Amino acid sequence: MSAEKTLEILEQFDFESRTLSVPELAAKLQQPQSSVYRHMRVLKEKGYIVESSPGLYSLGYVFLKLAKIVKMDIDLPVVSQVAMRELTRSIGESSILLVPSNLQAVCLAAVPSGHPIKVSSEQGNIVPIYGGASSKALLAFMGDQIVKDLYLSGVVKKHTNQTILDLDVMLDHLEEIRQKGYSYSESEIDDGVISYGMPIFDSDKKLVASLSVAGPKERMERKEKNDIVQAIKTAVEKIENQL
Known part of the structure; x- marks a missing residue:
């Protein structure tokens, strides 16, 4: 279930929502902010999420590498x-x-x-x-x-x-x-x-x-x-x- 919740967090980012805060993510997912924070910490450590400005997060550059692999x-x-x-x-x-x-x-x-x-x-x-x-x-x-x-x-x-x-x-x-x-x-x-x-x-x-x-x-x-x-x-x- 932990991996599923992590993927659900990533799926909230799109062209209209390129940056999101933890409260926004928690509201979208109907999950406690504390739970979202835990998953965000792991994603940030692995480079899948970056803090683009204080309290706001966006997708990390790891996805550029993955996209190139897919395109190849x-x-x-x-x-x-x-x-x-x-x-x-x-x-x-x-x-x-x-x-x-x-x-x-x-x-x-x-x-x-x-x-x-x-x-x-x-x-x-x-x-x-x-x-x-x-x-x-x-x-x-x-x-x-x-x-x-x-x-x-x-x-x-x-x-x-x-x-x-x-x-x-x-x-x-x-x-x-x-x-x-x-x-x-x-x-x-x-x-x-x-x-x-x-x-x-x-x-x-x-x-x-x-x-x-x-x-x-x-x-x-x-x-x-x-x-x-x-x-x-x-x-x-x-x-x-x-x-």
């Missing part, structure tokens, strides 16, 4: 699976999880819709980072210098008539993506495929991946753009809440 063990494809399955079920098209890798992108996971579609972004595939909604949702948030380096490297090549080969056109396009918060692609890498994508950031606002929905043009054009964008946004928020 997060498996992005596993964390994303539920949200991706819900996204595919909601829109009826394939969902794709992409991560940046040097001047390319890697498809980390994909949830197929069950409908026939041929796209480059299949699980495990390395794909161009300059074409397709999944890739552009990454490139838009990697910095203009990386975009310039990419185009100067000579790796950018024509896949279809819609592939963006001009650096200035791409820079303007990526700025538009940043403004809107999502990317759009039609036949840039795979002919006849339309896709929408959004970036995924971790709790430190660091770009970690992108999530997109892709399907054949004839099916995608029958769907409401706003519905697709909102569904991707909902899925991204679910994933980001776990990062």
Whole structure:
């Protein structure tokens, strides 16, 4: 029971209650102040609680270390699976999880819709980072210098008539993506495929991946753009809440 009471004390701290006094904790827990004091003394000795000002306590820096350990063990494809399955079920098209890798992108996971579609972004595939909604949702948030380096490297090549080969056109396009918060692609890498994508950031606002929905043009054009964008946004928020 002692360990349970100690955990209950820690659970009282949240974003709205970052500092608490012993009387406040005792009232929240409906416990005697003397009992709360005993548990607080142990927590303070172990570094789980710090006295931020006289009589007021907040969570200690031990939790930063623990949070880093948790973040290191997060498996992005596993964390994303539920949200991706819900996204595919909601829109009826394939969902794709992409991560940046040097001047390319890697498809980390994909949830197929069950409908026939041929796209480059299949699980495990390395794909161009300059074409397709999944890739552009990454490139838009990697910095203009990386975009310039990419185009100067000579790796950018024509896949279809819609592939963006001009650096200035791409820079303007990526700025538009940043403004809107999502990317759009039609036949840039795979002919006849339309896709929408959004970036995924971790709790430190660091770009970690992108999530997109892709399907054949004839099916995608029958769907409401706003519905697709909102569904991707909902899925991204679910994933980001776990990062």
